[in-house]
Amino acid sequence: MRRSAANNLGDIAKDQPDLAIGIATLWMAEDRARTPLVKHALRDLLRKRNRRALRLVGVGAKPAAAVARHEVVPRRIAVGGTAALRVMLRSTSRRAQTLRLGYAITYARPGGRAGRKVFKIADAGLAAGAALDLARKLNVADRTIRTHHPGRHTPTLVANGQEVGTATFTLA
Numbered sequence: 001m002r003r004s005a006a007n008n009l010g011d012i013a014k015d016q017p018d019l020a021i022g023i024a025t026l027w028m029a030e031d032r033a034r035t036p037l038v039k040h041a042l043r044d045l046l047r048k049r050n051r052r053a054l055r056l057v058g059v060g061a062k063p064a065a066a067v068a069r070h071e072v073v074p075r076r077i078a079v080g081g082t083a084a085l086r087v088m089l090r091s092t093s094r095r096a097q098t099l100r101l102g103y104a105i106t107y108a109r110p111g112g113r114a115g116r117k118v119f120k121i122a123d124a125g126l127a128a129g130a131a132l133d134l135a136r137k138l139n140v141a142d143r144t145i146r147t148h149h150p151g152r153h154t155p156t157l158v159a160n161g162q163e164v165g166t167a168t169f170t171l172a
Helices: 003-015 017-030 032-041 043-047 051-056
Strands: 065-073 082-091 097-108 114-126 131-139 151-159 162-166 169-171
Touching: 003 017, 003 032, 003 043, 017 032, 017 043, 017 051, 032 043, 043 051, 043 114, 065 131, 065 151, 065 162, 082 097, 082 114, 082 151, 097 131, 114 131
Parallel strands: none
Antiparallel strands: 065 082, 082 131, 097 114, 097 151, 151 162, 151 169
16 A cells, blocks of 8 residues: 555545545555554544544544643744743543644634644553653744734644643734
């Protein structure tokens, strides 16, 4: 199986998600080693928190974890600057679990509108009672595809498709 097949299935998933999930289910039934290709093929559905796609890749269960820390440092950033998103999760489960972690930033836009972009952080294992400490760089430099505007921005932590914590920062 090649990555181009996963890309084609990803294109199908945008218009016919049920068909794409059905094909991906067959791929997984034939060989569990295809998991990375299935994740690539269904990445758009996973970003959109499609429950069937999340279950297929093994992260459909609600996360059994508490957010011990979720912050942006510094909380005031100049356009073009950077900040750190710091997150700590503590397992509340008696069993090990797999988490698909990401964050969705709600951006300030002109005229009071808001824009939203979802970013993947990692797929991580979390042992019973353990903690997971993560940091990501937030770059608020303008790009050809995204222009940043002053105002309040809200990164929301997403674990297994569930929103589990929010933080805020101000772009000046």
